Amino acid sequence: MSDSLDTSAPGHLPPAALSLTTPTGLQSIDELTRRRRIVFALNVVTYLAMLWVASLVLGAGGWTWVDVILFAGFALGTPWTVLGFWNALIGLWLLHVRRDALAEVAPYAPAGDEPTPLRIKTAIFMTVRNEDPGRAILRLKTVKASVDATGEGGAFSYFVLSDTNSADVAAAEERAVEAWKAADPDGERIVYRRRAQNTAFKAGNVHDFCERWGKDFTLMLPLDADSLMAGPEIVRLVRMMQVHPRIGILQSLVVGMPSSSAFARIFQFGMRHGMRSYTMGQAWWVGDCGPFWGHNALVRIRPFHEHCGLPVLPGKPPLGGHVLSHDQVEATLMRRAGYEVRVLPEERGSWEENPPTMLEFAQRDVRWCQGNMQYIKLLGLPGLYPMSRFQLVWAILMFIGIPAWTLMIALLPVAAWQARGMADYPVTLAIGLYITFFTMYLSPKIAGLIDAMLTRGGVARYGGWLRFAAGAAIEQVFSFLQGAVSTIRTSIFMIGLLFGKSVVWGGQSRDAQRLSWADAARHLWPQTLFGVIVCGALLLIAPAVFWWSLPLTAGYLLAIPFAVLTAEPWFGKVLQRLGICGIPEDFNTPAEVSAVMGNGR
DSSP, X not given: OOOSOXXXXXXXXXXXXXXXXXXTSOSBHHHHHHHXXXXXXXXXXXXXXXXXXXXXHHTTTOOOHHHHHHHHHHHHHSXXXXXXXXXXXXXXXXXXXXXXXXXXXXXTGGGGGSOOOOOSOEEEEEEESSOOHHHHHHHHHHHHHHHHTTTXXXXXXXXXXXXXXXXXXXXXXXXXXXXXXXXXXXXXXXXXXXXXXXXXXXXXXXXXXXXXHGGGOSEEEEEOTTOEEOHHHHHHHHHHHHHOTTEEEEEEOOEEOOOSOHHHHHHHHHHHHHHHHHHHHHHHHHTTBOOOOSSSEEEEHHHXXXXXXXXXXXXXXXXSBSOSSHHHHHHHHHHHTTOEEEEEOOOSSEEEOOOSSHHHHHHHHHHHHHHHHGGGGGTTOTTOOHHHHHHHHHHHHHHHHHHHHHHHHHTHHHHHHHHHTOTTXXXXXXXXXXXXXXXXXXXXXXXXXXXXXXXXXTTGGGTOHHHHHHHHHHHHHHHHHHHHHHHHHHHHHHHXXXXXXXXXXXXXXXXOOOOOHHHHHHHHHHHHHHXXXXXXXXXXXXXXXXXXXXXXXXXXXXXXXXHHHHHOHHHHHHHHHHTTTOOHHHHSOOHHHHHHHTSOO
């Protein structure tokens, strides 16, 4: 099927109106601009109001160098929280006030429900590097079986794209694929390819596929080694892309899979109910300039191959060289090429696994950090849409805010010492700002809890009211503790970036595993030391401030026992047995999830 704009397709506006719409002809540019202006105004007003209150608190009694640093840190660390608050609130409004929220954010979605046969070919591939071959390929086999069950299996082919540099793992990969091909009647549509060199990392792996096989397919569906998708949802997404050839990337909403790891289980419980309203709100105003997460998404091959090649950044690593976090850059280039990038904000048949321990989570975070910091060198790319450029800025700010908050917490004892002798210190205003900030920080999770409670059968999907309430309470405490551990790790890493420190990208641990006290102490002693110094100083200087600071600082003191406990297999089994912090798939398990759960759950 041609990638040119098909104005005869259902839902397209007349050609004369195309200049006033997004490339698919489905949404008015004026309407999207209006939405963006509303969101911009809400965020700017909220942000400036918070800065004004912060200036009143910090400037009481006159400004000192500590006050200036604290204010600068607050200014850098607050934007992400403000936008998250408004995304969640807008999403909640769409889901429970507007009549048809999906029509407002995804006007292309109805095409997926039409029972039209597939006329285009799609390549489904899994990129792997030093992963467990049996585990990864089982997931790809499960995807194929699910797609075949829809009756549309002939429109798909399957590829294992390996960048593995271990000879033993590579040999196991090849054996596993050969066994799969021998047992499958469609063996000629199953391909294994291993690159000798990991040039340009995953992005290079994908572009090598496009060079070799891209001309044979219209679409590709990249999967990571921990990805899983249901066949009916894949076919539905392909139908949307088939009807709307000016959608260049269609990203599914990826959710976590059931896990026996206590850490992953609690983390994805919070992510699951928090994502729905947040993603719906974001999609409402981001529109045709949406994000791309690099997997579990359909991508139109020809424009991707022709327009989404990544530059080699000037300078040496860590910020120079090949782009690590390629996906968001590819999204901006796809939109620049005249194709829409969309996120379908529905929980339907798209899964991934989350890191099983605090240490694995922190390692993943610093990989993302280095990749996002490289975007600084890409902000000047010519021809990007303002919304796309904003996406890059936002990805940078997400991590710049972390050391800003860490510095603010480090200076808390100094600020408390300054305020101690101030007779007219605005205590009430400071407490009000503190509570307001934390309410906004937690707003995506709070909105998710409200959404579940307002949705018919929403709480039942999480095992009922008692389990849902217990899970919500545990997850709120968990999020504060986990956040404190992550911020120190990321802050230290960002300092290392200034001195040339770089991450090593390799295979990831995905199974529940015990973490020894010695390993936890070896990796998390900086968090503990930081917490002892800050909390000890606060106890001596201003005990009341110490107690108020605990949501921020307790995670430092408890970093080691927190990491050990949440990695304990017995703790995960207790949560499983009680059904606490369970996600919907724990209580109503899809066939695809059941098929892979016995292999490393």
